[in-house]
Amino acid sequence: MANSTDSDASKGARRGLFSRKPKAEKKNKQPGRMKQIADVFKMTRRNDPSVVWWMAGAFLGIIVLGLAIGFLIDNWVTMLIIAIPLGLLAAVFILSRRAERAAFSQIEGQPGASGAALSVLRRGWILEEQPVAVSPRTQDAVFRAIGRPGIVLVTEGPSNRVRALVDGERRKMNRIAPNVPVHVIQTGRGEGQVPLQQVAKKVRKLKKSLTKQEVQAVNKRLSALGQRLPIPKGIDPYKARPDRKAARGR
Numbered sequence: 001m002a003n004s005t006d007s008d009a010s011k012g013a014r015r016g017l018f019s020r021k022p023k024a025e026k027k028n029k030q031p032g033r034m035k036q037i038a039d040v041f042k043m044t045r046r047n048d049p050s051v052v053w054w055m056a057g058a059f060l061g062i063i064v065l066g067l068a069i070g071f072l073i074d075n076w077v078t079m080l081i082i083a084i085p086l087g088l089l090a091a092v093f094i095l096s097r098r099a100e101r102a103a104f105s106q107i108e109g110q111p112g113a114s115g116a117a118l119s120v121l122r123r124g125w126i127l128e129e130q131p132v133a134v135s136p137r138t139q140d141a142v143f144r145a146i147g148r149p150g151i152v153l154v155t156e157g158p159s160n161r162v163r164a165l166v167d168g169e170r171r172k173m174n175r176i177a178p179n180v181p182v183h184v185i186q187t188g189r190g191e192g193q194v195p196l197q198q199v200a201k202k203v204r205k206l207k208k209s210l211t212k213q214e215v216q217a218v219n220k221r222l223s224a225l226g227q228r229l230p231i232p233k234g235i236d237p238y239k240a241r242p243d244r245k246a247a248r249g250r
Contacts, residue, residue, distance in 0.1 A: 150181030
């Protein structure tokens with residue numbers, strides 16, 4: 001009887017070793033790539049219904065071009081096989097661009113949106129998650145990025161109101177890092193302001209004037225200040241960031 005029990009236990013152990021994982025464990029897995037793309041598409045379509053036509057146009061355009069070349073070289077089958085994945089790639093590229101625009105349209109006008117616009121910058125930039133200057137009364141704010149062009153201050157709020165915040169930060173930067181260029185970008189839809197989706201593009205176009213080592217040195221100087229600003233009451237708006245995975249169409 002004991003041998004029979006041991007045998008059943010060993011068989012159960014082997015079955016457990018090679019059996020499928022419980023459904024509860026499967027639910028904890030990250031969604032697949034196609035599920036992510038589907039979610040991005042739904043989000044983008046809600047904010048930008050024309051994305052369907054742009055994606056369809058990109059896909060069909062590549063197919064038509066591929067077939068045209070195929071008929072010219074008398075090998076349309078091969079060109080169609082090549083054109084289909086290229087068309088899908090073009091459609092996904094269009095989706096990623098429109099998704100990024102839709103993500104920014106959702107956060108436009110909200111506190112912390114300017115910091116979110118900076119968060120899409122890639123390697124080579126040192127970003128502050130929290131604003132370096134903020135008005136508790138109006139919630140106008142100034143965000144900072146440090147890179148090879150120097151120090152970039154991105155404002156949030158009407159130009160006439162944030163001027164005092166910017167001037168204060170300029171004086172501070174000139175005192176701590178006197179030889180480092182300070183650039184100011186004002187976000188918004190008004191005259192002289194930059195829309196959120198164009199902030200990163202504007203920053204990338206700035207002329208480089210520092211080496212990588214100098215960027216790190218400037219960051220250490222500014223970090224030594226150890227300044228921490230009070231956050232307005234309520235939900236912390238400065239933790240909001242656009243979905244970068246969605247923007248890339250993952």
